[in-house]
Amino acid sequence: MSADNAAVNPTRISREKIDVLPTLRDLALVSILGWALQLIATELTPWEALGGMAGLYALCAGGLFLARFVPFYLPSVAWISLLGIAATLPFTPWDQAVLNLVAEIDFLALSVPCLAYAGLAVSRREIDVVKKSGWKLLLVAVFVLAGTYLGSAVIADVVLRITG
Amino acid sequence: MRTVRSAVSMWRLHVAVLVIVIAAQFIGVQQIPLGTGAILLLPLLYAFLLGVLLNPNVISRASAIIRQREVQAASPIIVIAIMPFIAKFGTTIGPAIEEIIEAGPALLLQELGNLGTVALAFPIAVWLLKMGRESIGATFSVAREPNIAIVADRYGLKSPEGTGVMGVYVVGTLFGTLIFAVMASLLASLDVFQPEALAMACGVGSGSMMASCTGALSESLPEMGDTILALAGASNLLTYATGMYISLFVALPLVERLYNKARPDAAVAGKDG
Numbered sequence: 001m002s003a004d005n006a007a008v009n010p011t012r013i014s015r016e017k018i019d020v021l022p023t024l025r026d027l028a029l030v031s032i033l034g035w036a037l038q039l040i041a042t043e044l045t046p047w048e049a050l051g052g053m054a055g056l057y058a059l060c061a062g063g064l065f066l067a068r069f070v071p072f073y074l075p076s077v078a079w080i081s082l083l084g085i086a087a088t089l090p091f092t093p094w095d096q097a098v099l100n101l102v103a104e105i106d107f108l109a110l111s112v113p114c115l116a117y118a119g120l121a122v123s124r125r126e127i128d129v130v131k132k133s134g135w136k137l138l139l140v141a142v143f144v145l146a147g148t149y150l151g152s153a154v155i156a157d158v159v160l161r162i163t164g
Numbered sequence: 165m166r167t168v169r170s171a172v173s174m175w176r177l178h179v180a181v182l183v184i185v186i187a188a189q190f191i192g193v194q195q196i197p198l199g200t201g202a203i204l205l206l207p208l209l210y211a212f213l214l215g216v217l218l219n220p221n222v223i224s225r226a227s228a229i230i231r232q233r234e235v236q237a238a239s240p241i242i243v244i245a246i247m248p249f250i251a252k253f254g255t256t257i258g259p260a261i262e263e264i265i266e267a268g269p270a271l272l273l274q275e276l277g278n279l280g281t282v283a284l285a286f287p288i289a290v291w292l293l294k295m296g297r298e299s300i301g302a303t304f305s306v307a308r309e310p311n312i313a314i315v316a317d318r319y320g321l322k323s324p325e326g327t328g329v330m331g332v333y334v335v336g337t338l339f340g341t342l343i344f345a346v347m348a349s350l351l352a353s354l355d356v357f358q359p360e361a362l363a364m365a366c367g368v369g370s371g372s373m374m375a376s377c378t379g380a381l382s383e384s385l386p387e388m389g390d391t392i393l394a395l396a397g398a399s400n401l402l403t404y405a406t407g408m409y410i411s412l413f414v415a416l417p418l419v420e421r422l423y424n425k426a427r428p429d430a431a432v433a434g435k436d437g
Contacts, residue, residue, distance in 0.1 A: 021167050023244060029171065029178060030245040033185055040189045059251035077243070077250045077371060078404045081397065084254015089261055098255065107252045107393060108206065108382075109189060111375035114245035115208040115341060116184040118372065119215015120177065120230060121238035126334045127221055133331035136293045140302050141335035143285035145343045145369070148306045149377070151280015152368050152399075153351065156361035159270035 018068045018076065024061060031057050033113045041109035048104065055101035056110075059083045177234040184214040193383055204349040204380045208372070209342060246371040253374075253397035260394035267360065271399055274364050275406050278305060282419055290426050297423065301328025304419040305411040306369050307336055314412050340369060341376040348377045352384040359385050363392040367399025368407075374400050 031053045038049040063080030070079075087098040130138065171178075188210040196203045219235065220227035257264060264271070281303050289299035301319070305311035307329050312321075319325040344366070351362055359381070366377035378396045382389045 022170070025167050025171055026241050026244045027247060030241070031248060033178075033182060034248055036182070037185055037189050040186065053248065056248040056251040059254065060247040063247070063251070075404055077247065078401060080247055080250045081254040081257070081401045081404075084251045085258045085261070088255045088258025090259055095258060099259065102252060102255050105252055107249060107256075108208070108375070108379040110249040110252055111208045111246070111372065111379065112185045112188055112211045113181060114242055114249065114372055114375070115212040116181045116188070116215045117177075117238045117241045117245050118337070119184075119212040119217075120180065120219055121235060121242055122216055122219050122221055122338070123235060123239070124221045126337065129330055129334045130338070133327065133334075136289075136295055137298065137302060137328065137331035138335055140285050140289045140293065140295070140299070141307075141332040142339070142343060143288050144281045144303055144306060144332050145336055145340055145373075146347055147280040147282075147284030148278055148368050149280075149344060149347045149365050150277075150351075151283065152274040152277025152365035153357050153361050154280070155277050156270045156274035156364040157357045159273050160267070160358055160361055163269050 018064055020068060023064055027060055030113050034110050037109040037112055038105060041106040042104060044104055052102045052105040174237050177237055180218055180230060184211055202349055202353050203346050204383050206345060206376055206379045208376055249375060250371060253393060256390060256393040257397045264394060264398045271364055275402055275410060277368060278410050279415055282415060286419060286422060297324040298328035300419050300423050301325035302332045304415045307332035308370050310408040311411050340373045344373045344377040345380040349380040349384050352381055359388050360395055363395040364399040366396035367403055
């Protein structure tokens with residue numbers, strides 16, 4: 001979620017340079033945090049929660065490897081998403097096994113560590129940007145974000161009503 | 165071994181996060197009634213707020229616990245920390261694949277909802293707030309990383325357009341989760357849109373925006389939980405694939421044109437650098 005890559009290499013979206021080992025390590029750290037949160041958020045036993053987090057960890061690790069080594073570019077989160085789909089398609093022999101592991105994992109609790117890191121990562125530069133941009137840009141930004149959401153919701157709603 | 169040691173040296177960061185997330189999770193989902201609707205406050209919002217309050221760049225006394233090196237180390241972990249969440253989303257799409265394919269046309273077309281930023285925010289920037297070329301960078305997209313790259317390529321980040329896109333990027337990073345949670349819970353409680361449409365719209369921004377948006381939606385409409393996750397996840401995946409092209413080939417030229425129409429005397433500057 002850093003703009004640095006974009007700023008350094010503006011002419012094209014640069015391929016992520018993934019350091020596999022440190023990434024897998026940090027992924028393990030956030031998975032441990034996620035495991036602790038599952039114990040608070042769900043009725044899962046510690047072992048069930050561990051199985052669920054391990055399953056998700058495997059999908060993430062697989063996605064990282066694909067992003068790193070497949071010869072064309074897709075962001076690692078897109079690979080992870082695609083692997084998650086491939087692991088749970090109903091006509092595959094393995095979908096029930098995967099779902100048994102991860103189905104009861106609470107997705108909302110999974111998102112909490114990310115935002116804690118994001119809050120701690122706010123840099124002086126970002127605060128300067130907000131101060132310098134002033135209230136006008138702040139106001140416009142609110143309308144941009146709200147407008148995107150509203151725009152998509154309106155189009156989706158109309159198309160759904162037409163196509164039934 | 166070195167990988168392990170460098171993680172241990174960042175123990176302050178990870179312990180701070182551990183304390184924050186457990187506190188946030190224990191506070192749980194809270195509801196603020198607002199007219200006929202309601203706004204939902206979610207654990208991820210408290211986690212962000214608590215993180216900001218421990219950030220030495222915001223509260224200088226926090227530097228006793230969190231120093232600049234922890235702040236710098238936190239940044240690359242953000243995208244890693246969202247990965248298990250994205251994986252979980254993928255596993256909700258698979259079982260619902262038939263539903264997704266049925267909703268295909270709506271899913272594809274709502275990607276054009278990005279243009280909602282142009283319809284809503286551009287007039288406000290140009291006519292109401294009388295902003296200059298900043299409005300081009302600010303309103304052509306939802307200002308995530310690929311959009312910054314487009315602006316950097318075309319105008320440079322030091323240009324007015326660059327200031328516009330960076331401003332919205334930072335505001336989105338700071339307040340995006342809150343805005344998406346508010347929009348989703350308000351619109352869900354107003355009962356005007358179909359829940360499926362609101363779910364698809366959750367996927368148009370970053371991963372954490374989707375997290376708060378789907379969180380708010382599925383708390384408001386618990387019986388639709390699985391469908392909401394599947395549709396939002398599919399929409400988010402499409403956004404990775406198409407979002408950049410829509411903003412590059414449709415939205416940016418459109419905003420350029422509108423701006424030149426709105427400010428004919430300013431049209432000389434900035435064209436294609």
